[in-house]
Amino acid sequence: MHIKSAEFITSAVKPSQYPSGELPEIAFAGRSNVGKSSLINTLLNRKRLVKTSSTPGRTQLINFFNINDKFGFVDIPGYGYAKVPASVKKKWGPMIETYILKRETLKGVVVILDIRRKPGPEDISMIDWLMHHHISTILVQTKADKLSKGKQSKQKKIIADTLSMNQEDLILFSAKSRLGKEKVWRAIEKLI
Numbered sequence: 001m002h003i004k005s006a007e008f009i010t011s012a013v014k015p016s017q018y019p020s021g022e023l024p025e026i027a028f029a030g031r032s033n034v035g036k037s038s039l040i041n042t043l044l045n046r047k048r049l050v051k052t053s054s055t056p057g058r059t060q061l062i063n064f065f066n067i068n069d070k071f072g073f074v075d076i077p078g079y080g081y082a083k084v085p086a087s088v089k090k091k092w093g094p095m096i097e098t099y100i101l102k103r104e105t106l107k108g109v110v111v112i113l114d115i116r117r118k119p120g121p122e123d124i125s126m127i128d129w130l131m132h133h134h135i136s137t138i139l140v141q142t143k144a145d146k147l148s149k150g151k152q153s154k155q156k157k158i159i160a161d162t163l164s165m166n167q168e169d170l171i172l173f174s175a176k177s178r179l180g181k182e183k184v185w186r187a188i189e190k191l192i
Contacts, residue, residue, distance in 0.1 A: 001185045004068050006044040011061035013095050015102060019064050024192040025072040025105045030112030031122060032078035035142035038175035039112060040073055043184060050075055062099055071192045079122045100135060108136035108191040115141040115155050115172065119162050127163060138187045145174035
């Protein structure tokens with residue numbers, strides 16, 4: 001995918017704040033601190049379009065980006081551990097659920113997993129929920145550069161087994177080495 005333009009459009013918490021338009025959208029979801037922002041920035045060949053943070057829970061709104069005036073990327077808040085007030089966390093579930101179920105231009109969700117961690121209950125619930133609602137899903141394992149090739153294979157198998165999927169359904173990715181970037185793009189292009 002050749003990226004000519006990538007720009008932030010708006011942040012939203014409810015449908016009336018979503019950008020209007022007919023462009024297909026791909027959402028990005030994952031636990032807090034899983035490498036979501038780094039994945040999006042790498043895909044778009046940008047360093048800081050999506051802000052990265054070492055503090056989990058920085059994304060607290062649904063953030064919309066226009067890519068090439070042809071489609072959109074949507075960064076949704078990370079689930080799981082986050083140093084945010086419980087009252088804010090409680091609002092995330094309904095906010096994310098409303099976006100995913102009601103947004104007609106949504107074509108699929110990229111679910112991001114840290115290759116070093118076994119999927120937790122939140123990851124499994126998110127994937128099961130997306131499948132239950134027939135939402136197309138792309139599973140990406142980030143931070144692959146942090147493990148040797150042997151450990152990558154071992155972890156890929158553990159994660160696939162935990163999720164009851166084929167290893168081929170998981171894409172290894174590294175923001176540092178750009179491993180998997182083309183595979184992720186091919187999967188996204190199929191959906192849009």
